[in-house]
Amino acid sequence: MKLRSVNLEHFRSYKELNLKIKDTKIVLLTGINGIGKTNLLEAISFLSPGKGFKNSKLDEVINTKSNKNSSSIFFVIENGNNKNEIGISLSNEIINNKSLNRKTIFINGKKIKRQSDLPNLISLVWLTPEMDIFFRTNSLFRRKFVDRCIFNLNPNYLNYLKIYEKNLKERAKILKDSVEEDFYYVYGKNKEKDLWLKKVEERIVAEGIKIYLERIKFVNDFNSLSNSFENFPKIEIFLKGDIEQILKNEKLEKVNKFYIEKLFESRKLDSIKGSISYGPNKSDLKVLFLKKKLLAEKCSTGEQKIILISLIIQFCKLMNKNNKSPILLLDEIVAHLDEKIKLHLLNELKALGNQIWMSGADINLFPKLNNDKEVLNLKIEDLIKQ
Ligand SMILES: Nc1ncnc2c1ncn2[C@@H]1O[C@H](COP(=O)(O)OP(=O)(O)O)[C@@H](O)[C@H]1O
Ligand SMILES: [Mg+2]
Secondary structure (H helix, E strand, C coil), X not given: CEEEEEEEEEECCEEEEEEECCCCCEEXXXXXXXXXXXXXXXXXXXXXXXXXXXXXXXXXXXXXXXXXXXXXXXXXXXXXXXXXXXXXXXXXXXXXXXXXXXXXXXXXXXXXXXXXXXXXXXXXXXXXXXXXXCCCCCHHHHHHHHHHHHHHHCCCHHHHHHHHHHHHHHHHHHHHXXXXXXXXXXXXXXXXXXXXXXXXHHHHHHHHHHHHHHHHHHHHHHHCCCCCCCCCCCEEEEEECHHHHHHXXXXXXXXXXXXXXXXXXXXXXXXXXXXXCCCHHHCEEEEEECCCCXXXXXXXXXXHHHHHHHHHHHHHHHXXXXXXXXXXXXXXXXXXXXXHHHHHHHHHHHHHCCCEEEEECCHHHCCCCCCCCCEEEEEHHHHHHC
């Protein structure tokens, strides 16, 4: 899977940008700070469901100088013998005095309704400086990463998450209404509500288990490749959480029953907390640095950075094995790496064979890539002058 052209209109610092990419494996974006390297990578990241790798508010990305209420991005993507055109419009409209942000997607000129159609056509994997906090921040950040990995492998997974979230909201609302009537939810006070909760919780469990099973499959598939590095840290991942533990040892029926019981028991507490005490939204991703037998969270910040790179590359290998060959977006990835690791990294990346978009202040940051036929160096200064 490769991007063959990228056109931006009114996106962040770009009024207009037209790029054509011939058959190069690595696209190096270089230029001084603030020139627009990250902006260009961010534009590409909108090819994934969601709001790009910065999780931006959509109206933030519209070029402030162009007096427009939308940005547009067009891509030509080549996948084997197939070429597809994807157009994305990010707009802000005022409707009935309300400001509404919208991401509209066109595939070969046809508007699509669901973002989950995107990963069927294109997969992206990214690593940005914002992710440096990966092992030091809350579990939500890591869970989102895992979920993103899985929906890239199986776009259907996005729908499981959506249904799950919808039912969580419904449960929270019923419980909240109970708090308004009493101090907290009390079983048996309102039979209709109890029945409704039971139905919603059954749906939560059904969808929750699908999510768990997909995650367990992902972890197993990922770890089956953990010997694939020569000069980079070998890692293994696992998920830590309540139901996961039981799923490992018990039959599905038993897990189902246990999960339902736990939700029932926690209604009172959850009505006070305003959240849910059990489920896949409680799991955390743990990464084990095999050589030191140490969890990544206990490693130094320098080690954490290379472990994170291992995580990304190993995921790419898994995607490649599944014939998905993602495009990699690596923003400022070589900053703060020592020379030896940098060389190992560039060798690993080249060996992957995927199309890789990388940024850095100048080409000297990337030893060996200078004068490499497979590398295209795009100097942003020159591009925006045209
Ligand atoms: N919506 C916008 N309209 C115009 N300029 C923007 C917008 N959003 C960000 N910028 C500008 O883009 C520049 C940052 O570009 P960036 O891609 O992060 O640079 P770098 O090359 O250092 O990665 C900043 O100068 C910022 O002011
Ligand atoms: Mg940048």
